[in-house]
Amino acid sequence: MDLAAIITLAYGLYYRRHHRRDLLFAYVALNTGIFAVVSLMLVQRVDLAVGFGLFGVLAIIRLRSSEITQQEIAYYFVAIALGLVNGIAASWPLTALFLDVVLLAVMYVADHPRLLGRTHQQLVTLDVVHTDPALLRADLESRLGGRVLQCVVSQVDYVRDVTVVDVRYEVPAERRAEAWR
Incomplete structure (x- = not known):
């Protein structure tokens, strides 16, 4: 489900509207990495401190390699959110599907060219x-x-x-x- 969600976000929405191949790859890689780490954390039942450490590492990632807009940072956030939702809610597929649809629908509407x-x-x-x-x-x-x-x-x-x-x-x-x- 996560793979379908990130492909929809990265290829279906972002790339078709903004045409930045470098960020398309970054969104897919970040989402896949987040999903894998969260899934492993849930299977191994690691301490809560490890989870906070993960978010600490994500917080220090600086997006300096190229100039990106606030709009592109929003796509980063949603790519992270999709990875977290699908990793955490894997045992509740309908909840994960619902949240994926909500996140993707919000991005579709909020970034639609006819809106702004x-x-x-x-x-x-x-x-x-x-x-x-x-x-x-x-x-x-x-x-x-x-x-x-x-x-x-x-x-x-x-x-x-x-x-x-x-x-x-x-x-x-x-x-x-x-x-x-």
């Missing part, structure tokens, strides 16, 4: 420094082809005439329709 597909976030490096926020907003809207909802200047370099801006913007309906074709 019109808003985007992007880190933009401009080859100009704007001192007027209205001019900055107009420049960003022109370059991104959408309405700027929020922009936060994170870096200004007057020597090189560069501005780095974290932008949240909305894509017009006609551009979204093109993306769906």
